[in-house]
Amino acid sequence: xxxxxxxxxxxxxxxxxxxxxxxxxxxxxxxxxxxxxxxxxxxxxxxxxxxxxxxxxxxxxxxxxxxxxxxxxxxxxxxxxxxxxxxxxxxxxxxxxxxxxxxxxxxxxxxxxxxxxxxxxxxxxxxxxxxxxxxxxxxxxxxxxxxxxxx
Amino acid sequence: xxxxxxxxxxxxxxxxxxxxxxxxxxxxxxxxxxxxxxxxxxxxxxxxxxxxxxxxxxxxxxxxxxxxxxxxxxxxxxxxxxxxxxxxxxxxxxxxxxxxxxxxxxxxxxxxxxxxxxxxxxxxxxxxxxxxxxxxxxxxxxxxxx
Numbered sequence: 001x002x003x004x005x006x007x008x009x010x011x012x013x014x015x016x017x018x019x020x021x022x023x024x025x026x027x028x029x030x031x032x033x034x035x036x037x038x039x040x041x042x043x044x045x046x047x048x049x050x051x052x053x054x055x056x057x058x059x060x061x062x063x064x065x066x067x068x069x070x071x072x073x074x075x076x077x078x079x080x081x082x083x084x085x086x087x088x089x090x091x092x093x094x095x096x097x098x099x100x101x102x103x104x105x106x107x108x109x110x111x112x113x114x115x116x117x118x119x120x121x122x123x124x125x126x127x128x129x130x131x132x133x134x135x136x137x138x139x140x141x142x143x144x145x146x147x148x149x150x151x
Numbered sequence: 152x153x154x155x156x157x158x159x160x161x162x163x164x165x166x167x168x169x170x171x172x173x174x175x176x177x178x179x180x181x182x183x184x185x186x187x188x189x190x191x192x193x194x195x196x197x198x199x200x201x202x203x204x205x206x207x208x209x210x211x212x213x214x215x216x217x218x219x220x221x222x223x224x225x226x227x228x229x230x231x232x233x234x235x236x237x238x239x240x241x242x243x244x245x246x247x248x249x250x251x252x253x254x255x256x257x258x259x260x261x262x263x264x265x266x267x268x269x270x271x272x273x274x275x276x277x278x279x280x281x282x283x284x285x286x287x288x289x290x291x292x293x294x295x296x297x
Contacts, residue, residue, distance in 0.1 A: 074283055076265040128265060135263035142293035143261055150243050150256055 015068060023057075023064030030056045033116065034101070037109050052101060059095040063088045063121070073128070081125045089118045152176055183241060191235065193219050193226030200226060204242045208273050209253040210235055222275050245292045247271065247281040255292070 031048060034056075038046025048056070070084040093114045096102065102110040166184055170177050190201035208220050212232040219226045228235070236244060236252045243255040253271060262270040269281035269289065281289050290296075 074267045076267070078265070081265075132263050132265050136261065138295065139261040139263060139269065139290075139293070142290075142295050143255065143258060146243075146255055146293050147258075 019065045019068035022067055023060045026060040026063050027057055030060060033113060037113055041106050041109050055095055055099050059091050062091045076128060085122055085125065088121050092117050191219060191228060193228045195224065195226045204239050205256060207254050208257045208275055209251060209279060212250040245289055247279060247285050247289060251279060253279060
């Protein structure tokens with residue numbers, strides 16, 4: 001029983017460790033892109049207060065942990081990918097509108113922010129697709145070499 | 152070891168190993184030849200067949216029975232899948248699932264799937280799936296770093 005509990009804890013710990021890293025990357029993206037958009041829009045003194053920071057952390061936790069739960073590499077499929085992308089887009093757009101992250105900014109700022117982040121998340125899935133294709137090429141190269149050796 | 156191939160007319164192909172003593176290299180060559188020439192006993196419609204391993208595309212186990220698949224036929228064999236796997240692993244057979252062993256010689260192409268499984272297309276156009284667990288086994292067999 002103790003062994004089972006330990007294994008369960010270890011799995012949960014490793015899952016959280018992986019998801020935490022992803023969440024951190026998304027949070028960095030959210031903050032940097034928010035500041036860049038603010039600067040580009042003409043609000044040179046743009047800053048993020050603690051309340052907005054907490055909201056962004058929560059949004060990124062939902063996206064990052066969602067990624068680890070829904071699209072881990074060993075369970076990746078098109079349907080899972082689309083589901084995670086839709087969920088992440090809803091979180092991004094929902095938080096942007098609900099908490100008024102771009103109040104006082106030109107209207108295009110929120111649209112560009114949500115659009116670019118959604119495209120960025122889709123790029124992750126595209127990367128996995130490229131990885132799968134590369135893996136297929138490598139497998140077939142090695143297969144042909146092996147078959148040559150058998151002959 | 153010197154390898155000599157002579158093209159001579161005749162009914163049967165012959166392999167002659169000539170050596171002073173049977174050293175490790177010769178024993179290995181002998182074992183390989185023996186393995187390749189060993190036939191798989193298989194049954195179909197009450198008849199017994201001795202199948203050359205090269206003619207087998209894949210094998211699987213269903214309900215404690217082991218079946219052998221060639222290009223067009225299916226046979227039952229008295230051997231277990233584990234026995235066949237260990238006996239013919241040097242002849243290009245590799246396990247791809249809990250109940251399947253495939254002959255790499257007859258694989259037309261491989262396709263890596265997004266969920267880390269691998270789709271195998273055989274020369275007979277049949278498709279098999281390499282489970283995530285056995286993906287590494289296949290990759291190691293093909294000499295790939297996982």
